Amino acid sequence: MRTVTVGTRGSTLALAQTRWVVARLKEEWPDTDFRIQTISTKGDRNRGSLESMAQKGDKGFWVKEIEDALLDKRIDIAVHSLKDLPTEQPDGLEVASIPKRVDARDVLIGKEGMKRLSDLPQGARVGTSSVRRKAFLRAFRPDLQVIDLRGNIDTRLAALAGDEYDAIILAAAGLIRTEMRHRIDEFIEPDILLPAPGQGALALETRSGPENDLTIEVAYAIHDHTTDDRITAEREFLAGLGAGCMAPVGAHASIKGGVLTLEGWVGALDGSQVIRATSIGDPSECADIGAELAADVLTQGAQALIDAAHS
């Protein structure tokens, strides 16, 4: 029997999404034996300094050790949250497959009487660590106190049980994949809080080159073309801005009636400004649509907002 080793981080979410991937792969390849191997990353070991790593331009702190394991052949396929994967691939590796995306939206979870963003009282304390969420939330509701909240999903839910926060914001996808959908109080629509590029999608990364064709084929069996077109547009937008997952940048693509609509936002961290733009086109031109949208917001001054958030 052929064995394929699938590597991932050890968090609850990383394991849940990897088990889901392996179950899907097993349906397609019943005669292959899939093993899961967990790998700890700099992001896992060093949470406190995430922001300083991002400032130094270290975009890959969730993925570096996992990519090393791929290159060393300790694993054959890596499973990543797509939004944590840098837009540039290292030599010798490729994204072989993008499975069907789940809900891309952010969600609110609140204390009693704090279950809807629009109904939160003046000055309510909202926890998130993402500069994107901070920027867009402050623009939508300047009165809110948006405060830092770090850690994995379990840590953040535990923090809400304490006194420091009235509500917290998380990605729907993380809660759905860890069977905590019932904890969601409100799905926040993209016209209020535009999701991160690639949010809700996974990436299966493999070694590239003809000697890896078999593994690439195994991974590709669960590829979803519509998700790929959407996230390609979103990630080209992010790449066109020279930004990574720690930037105050949102992007969300949808496909309706054969037309791809890409929305992109860049915000000031203090909420004083949000540059918003939309671009549409044929899904086959997803990469160009993303690049065009990046050029559009850059002419509107997006670079200064991105630089300011990192200084």
Ligand SMILES: NCc1[nH]cc(CCC(=O)O)c1CC(=O)O
């Ligand atoms: N940066 C952490 C991270 N990476 C992926 C997810 C959620 C799952 C996803 O978006 O696919 C999360 C947690 C969060 O943002 O709440």
